[in-house]
Amino acid sequence: MGYNFSRFTRGIAPGSRIFAADGEPLSNDMLRAAVPSIFATEAHESRSARFAPVPTVTVLDGLRAEGFEPFSAVQARTRAEGFEPFSAVQARTRVEGKAEFTKHMVRLRHRSLTNTTGDSFEIVLVNANDGTSAYQMIPGFFRFVCENGLMTGETFSEVKVRHSGNAIGEVIEGAYRVLEDAPLVAEQVASWKAITLQDGERLALAESAHILRFPKADQDGEAPAPVQPEALLRPRRSADRATDLWTAFNVVQENTLKGGLTGRVRNAEGRLQRRTTREVAGIDQNRSLNRALWLLTQRMAELKSA
Known part of the structure; x- marks a missing residue:
């Protein structure tokens, strides 16, 4: 990716x-x-x-x-x-x-x-x-x-x-x-391609990425995130349905940075509204998220290999 x-x-x-x-x-x-x-x-x-x-x-x-x-x-x-x-x-x-x-x-x-x-x-x-x-x-x-x-x-x-x-x-x-x-x-x-992830492990990766991407979501006075962590696991192509760590990382990274994911959130009146995630276009934020996601995946690999 x-x-x-x-x-x-x-x-x-x-x-x-x-x-x-x-x-x-x-x-x-x-x-x-x-x-x-x-x-x-x-x-x-x-x-x-x-x-x-x-x-x-x-x-x-x-x-x-x-x-x-x-x-x-x-x-x-x-x-x-x-x-x-x-x-x-x-x-x-x-x-x-x-x-x-x-x-x-x-x-x-x-x-x-x-x-x-x-x-x-x-x-x-x-x-x-x-x-x-x-x-x-x-x-x-x-x-x-x-x-x-x-x-x-x-x-x-x-x-x-x-x-x-x-x-x-x-x-x-x-x-x-x-x-x-x-x-x-x-x-x-x-080495990441050789590591198979269970569904719960893939979700843990997505949840961590979700926090990195939307650090203020659901805090008091802050708007909820446009999508739930599970959305970051949606493959955009058939080749990304594999269960290895490298593929999971790429799917999460692409969804986190490219945006375009659609979800529903409740507004202040309690009504559901459609929201779409935005691409991370800023050079500094893109770089920081990119490197943090790599480190996150590296830690997952270390845990799986322990």
Whole structure:
């Protein structure tokens, strides 16, 4: 599953994300049309002289020379004139003129790592030249059957590079450090595929994910969640009816992040109303949920193997 980075249809301003078609990597022209903040070569005027911008396009060109290719990208929404943001949790710029410098995310795969099992290791890049983010590289995994991107938990390498000094060289070096974890991530995925879950265990996974996604639901004065935990277990395709841990994780992750699930809740007058879950479109919230779900699944695997 996974750069569900997935991470991004509903509530995203037009031209703010792009996915590769037919398995072909994205060119700079394609990226420029959809995610212009990748091409910022200077820092936003609000930054001090000590702030060293890290042009993402320069890093991408360097990574391409090393065999990495971009396959999806998204940038945070901006508070455009006359436009009300879709949700308070979405990443967005808050300062006028930051649209060309705002936070963005790019998912890359190394040419040697796209395999025949329907999964591929990825490197997830996050950057911003408006002061809202250091350069970050996180291990990821892409599951082709559902065209969704995962991010691993904190047990694998994560690289952060500050906007100072030789940042570009450090970023490219960091990408290789993250790439070194590819065999370990693949090994963990294989182990999850070998673990069978009972119905109660799958429900426990969904209940935990439900709390992560709707932490304030049912608290005093808060609206109930649009759906119950069981809804997160609904497979979206026949291939996802398997009972192994890897499949269960992917189903829960996709339903948690992509949204589109419909349920019924009682309003203040006690009447039932239909509600639909929204996609987690904000870069930061998507990343946090993605990694928390990976860690949750890792703990489930440890309990099953004990």
